[in-house]
Amino acid sequence: MTSKTDQYLIDKVLGGDSLAYGELVDRYQNFVFTVAFRMLRNREEAEEVAQDSFIKAFDSLPGFRGESKFSTWLYRIVYHKSLDRIKKNKRQQHLEVIEEITAQQVVEIENGLEYMIQSERHELIGNCIQKLSEEDAAIISLYYFEEQSVKEISVITGLTEDNIKIKLYRSRKRLFSLLKGYIKPEISAKNGKAI
């Protein structure tokens, strides 16, 4: 494996090879866009914010001291840029009430999702993520998809680690609660047919 490390590419960019930045863009553009999209829920706006974030990162690159991973540093930029955009839009988010989920219901949700075809499943999960608050949608994506640690998410968001843990717990419950709402009728319908 001869893939270049982020630091190697950063050094090249700082040395005047701006094309090396293209490799960093290739490496992180999907997830940077994902964070922006999950927070803003609008593709055009998310793309604008993702672009601005990459440009800001390029401008600030000489100040990047490598204390955290480049990805963490970059996600911090996109997270805060998205929050700024949300504040500018003054978008209101109405959150659903969290229902308590039992172990049995988790199994039912898992089974219910198995019945769905892949595209349906993706759409459903995407919709459920969109119903989380902007902050929670970003945190849950960073933690479960990008596998950033709680400590790294704390650096990205500027929230305390305990706060992140609470938010993760609540988001997970909210997500399952939302999934249950979609899955339950499906399961009943399937069971109904079987009986």
Add this chain to the structure above:
Amino acid sequence: MEKQFDREEELLKKLLNEVGAEIPSAGMKDNIMRQISWKTAKIKPYKPLIPAFMWYIIGGVLLSSMGLLYSMYAEVSFNWDLGSPAFNFFQLPVLEFSKIMQYAIALVGLFFLQIPILKRFLDRQFGY
């Protein structure tokens, strides 16, 4: 309870990884790189074709030769004898400058003198 927690964690991780990342439009990277290339494009500092010291030499040669010719052939002039036989050896063609011609040369000289002054003025007016 612990078991349920683990199961939820595992399921959520599986689901989010299955959904994957959102894909931006194909032009996003191009837009970013275009903006970066604008930022990094270095404007070459203005470098005149003829360097300043050369202008001084040219100007000096021109002025001294003009002065020399004027002192030699002008209607009002001192007797030119530089005291060296070498100067008398080269017989320069006798140029007769009329008054009008002399005024014309002086005006052209003034015109050329205006160029750097005007250039500096305009640079200050519209400069970056």
